[in-house]
Amino acid sequence: MTTYAFDDEGVVVIIGSGAGGGTLANELAQRGVGVVVLEAGKHLTADDFVNDEWGGYEMLSWLDKRTSSGNWRVAKDHPLNPSWSCQVVGGTTTHWSACCYRFIADELRAKTVYGDIPGASLIDWPITLDELDPYYDLAEAKMGVTRTNGLPGLPANNNFKVMYAGAKALGLNVSTGRHAINSIPYDGRPATIQDGFTITGDKTGSRWSTLNVELPRGLATGKLELRPQSRAVFIEHDAAGKASGVVYVDGAGVTYRQKARAVVLAGNCVESSRLLLHSKSARFPDGLANGYGHVGRHYLRHLIQTVWSTFDKPVHMHRGEIMGGMIDDFVRHDPARGFAGGYYIEMNSMGLPTTAAFMDPGWWGRDFASVIEQYSKMAGIFMSGEDMPQPDNRITLTDELDAYGVPVANIHYDDHPNDLKLRSHGYKVLTSIHKAAGAKRSVEAPAYPASHNLGSNRMAGRAEDGVLDGNGRAWEVPNLFIADGSNFATGGACNPTLTIVALAIRQAGFMAGQMAAGEL
């Protein structure tokens, strides 16, 4: 592997190797740019992964303490781990279930289309769908998304048969959806063997991740250096106010300083805001790039919830890819429904350990026991909907320091009235789909820890409305970028990763162009 000197001022330093950081690193390396990736987690391989829900969770997850507040149910159920992501080379792409949908045009113009909603800090994106579409095309091709580029959809599994029967009975538009999981061999990776363990690392490599696609290709260029077990703790700037380097701590506890030509944060939203807030200086007393006070604010996590239903006969939902089902009838903004924004319906399945843990975390007694005993006859259906940005839903620093001397983050989230209306609509529809397929009993499971973390360093058309411009560059620090979902101006409804990847590809082109022009 190529190595760069600590005082090499010509490298782009990227913090985080997940969907955003890993993709950007490869895209820059392909364009001949020197890149150092600092990744807090270890470099694991397919051999290390286990087919075990808790074993995988403990191996891959970001388990450092966080705190939470606000009236969201997560603060009660998961007070010290309100957000769910990974700490490993490849980030949460080692774990994700790979649903890949595009924003629709209206979602990128949320403020204009939804109008003034009291309490919501909606803005329009500084980019349009027309500008984004070519990058979606590139992202889908590199990720091998099913139902694009001639790739067939995932085959129907047992859980999908239930979803399909119910959806058809209600006249809904249902398919197995689109996933960055191979239905047939593609790009040197095999077709899925329907093992059902994408969330514990994916031992076969049928699913796209930055671990198995982007990072190896970036490394092969000789332009990329990957430093695992390297925890960024502070971003420094020079007298001109440009980012000049990153201080990080390695696995042995030794502190280093890597100089940089440009710095990119891609630590999965919460960590990126936390690092900016922590990187205070005389010039940036409230944190780097935080002159307008938006860093950490407008935090979004999507309205995500599952309905679990029991049936008379076996389903065996754990067999096969876990999210291979999609209904798009409720995606469009439709004021007649009584709320702004929309939601995707998707399939969901979990093994017995996590179904029990997430069905309703405080629930115990004979009633719970009678439901969970029906596990083999259970089906799952899920939704991901747009939540309203609110300035006070935010990431802040607490007084408690972690092992690296960085303050522990608090995530505050209050549900907006629109969120509640959308949730309630969704629960009713999810339940009606299962009922139409013959469900005996349906349980409305609350949201699990936030898996779609977005918006807390948002892009905006004007510096006073956000942290970043339309290229994900900080308004106040011209060589500081964000490549994770915290750059979203608003959340849209769909699972975010395809958009994170598309934005990272676009950002790589912008950065390389600026460098070629001598401006970065």
Next chain:
Amino acid sequence: MSAVTAHKDPKLPPPVALPEDASWVGALKLFDAHAAETLVAAARTLYPHDGLPERIYRRTVFHFDAMAAKAPVAAQSFAEFVDLVDGALPLKFAELSEGYRVQVLKGIEQSAAFRLVQRSTVRFLYDDVEVWQAFGYEGASVHLGGYVNRGFNDLDWLPDPPPGV
């Protein structure tokens, strides 16, 4: 109860084998017999599956003991839990009927000690391969070739969706 075979990932240790009689508590690092039996009674009251043998609940408490041995804070919470449930009524918790046990547990639901015991029971009980087997969860699959040829689409009581849907 269903006719599937549950598999733990071959890289992970098999479930601990505990003696089937009262001597099982000898396998514990920290808990005394009374604490252990009280926690077993609590786990069974929280998640009462009449078909499951006692050894599964004991294995759950075996994991509590390992947690307690690692973290003094957890040890203190488990001890507090035992005191709370024992002190609630004139009989010790483990000797109460199920209805009274439920009443006692409801009374302490808001405490941190209850939360620890309840969450930890879910964590370990439903992670036990014998429970997987009983409730029809097959578990690890890659070492067996996944489910592609082992029933991922064998549901036959609903019409098959058209190919390519």
